[in-house]
Amino acid sequence: MFGMDIHSIKEGDLYKTVTAGGHTFELCYGYYEDYERERGEPVVIYPDLKNEPVHSGEGYRLVTAVQDICPMFAPREAGCEEAVCSDCIYYPDSKAHIDICTCEQNRKL
């Protein structure tokens, strides 16, 4: 009743430009699925680095903060449910949207 939604964002609007591992990514607003358009506000769309991997110059894999964890996952905090890559100790900056995965087993040599 007294809520005040402050902004209206449109599909395609730029959220942020992110640099990691020597690569630059533009994170824009959009919809992961067509049916979500009916739900209203778009969300930040992350690149699919799991299926379309990108590596740094040193061979480290780039991953997104919201990417599904791999078998090498090691939680930063105990009791980490619904974990994503940014919850892993191999993800250096937990606040970064995209970062390199420092796990040697994921490194492309």
Next chain:
Amino acid sequence: MDKKFISAGEVAEKWGISVRSVQNLCKNGKVAGAVRFGNSWSIPVDAEKPEDGRRKAEVMVQKWHKPLLRKTPFLLMSDLFNRSGSADDAVRAVAGNPEAEALLKAELAYARGDIDTAYGYCRLFLENNSGFYAVISGGMIVALCALWKGDVDLYRRARRHMYEAPCKTDLDRDIVHLSIAVTDLYIRNVRDFPEWFQKGRYDRLPPDAFPAARIQYLKYLMVGTQILAANNMDFAGCKATDVMKTHPFLIESFISNSVGENSVKEQIHLRLLAAICYTHIGERNDACMHLDKAIELCKADGFYGILAEYHRSLGTILDEELDKVAPDIAQTVKKLSKTYNEGWTRVHNLVLERSVYAKLTSREREVARLAAFGLSNKEIAERFFLSEASVKSIIKNAKDKTGAVSRSDLGAYI
């Protein structure tokens, strides 16, 4: 022919109560199968005598010998405090049940402005109770103690603890949501209360929560309208300042209810809210009338803490009426209100500076809330007809905006 129905008089004799009582029970639907013919009632011969709800104190003393079961999320004192000057009797009524006693003593100490004692009893209560209503009730008192102490970390921890109340149903989650919103309202942080509550439909709550729910509903309306008025905004097409003029109609009816129900604590709060409302709309005489009555009720049980809490909204009018009708307690209340104001201001400034109410969208807030409750991404996605990828993106946004490091941390920030 078998006689299957008997008269109210025959039932009265059978049950050992008055005819009028039987008629009232029938009128209130308490007698299964009773049928009215004109001014008479026909009652099935095998109708069972309903439980006598008037023997409240006795029943409640019996109840308290059991562990503190599901009870309302709001303060226990509403149930037991039916007569001005009898607050300590309420404690005696629960003697023998250490959990109920600890909670009630915490409430009383808080009302009296003895915050260290209130906090101590709360900690004791929460150490021994982790049930749904225990966490909500204790958590709220701790959060309010944190305001007095100016301890923003304690305030946040208490809020986070309330999110951890063991919810079984969606209504449980709504009650947690409501309780957090009520806690935030103390620092004029008008959260998105559950929609049913915004419409005044607090009949979703257990009936013994109604007195407290009325107070919070009024506060929600008043604070929300004040914020709109301060920002020169309309409410439903009407000037917020005009809407404020309608609040007395609701407050006065609530006060009448509380007087009729002998709900002393509710009456105190409602009269203080009435005083604020009348002051805002320039009706000083009405404000003073309610203030004087509230002071009289607070004085009877030493509830100087409650007066101190309202001092920051009432200001000089409370000082003047205290000097006029209760000069012996005026200095005590003023000293307590200074403590409260300092603590309140500190928490208010720190929380709202980092508050994300204005920054999160409604959906981010709703998704983050469910994540804080422990729902999985899949469950949240189903709830909002979204993909899991979208849910993860929304939660990431919410974490960025709030500064929460982990999913469970979100409960402290939303």
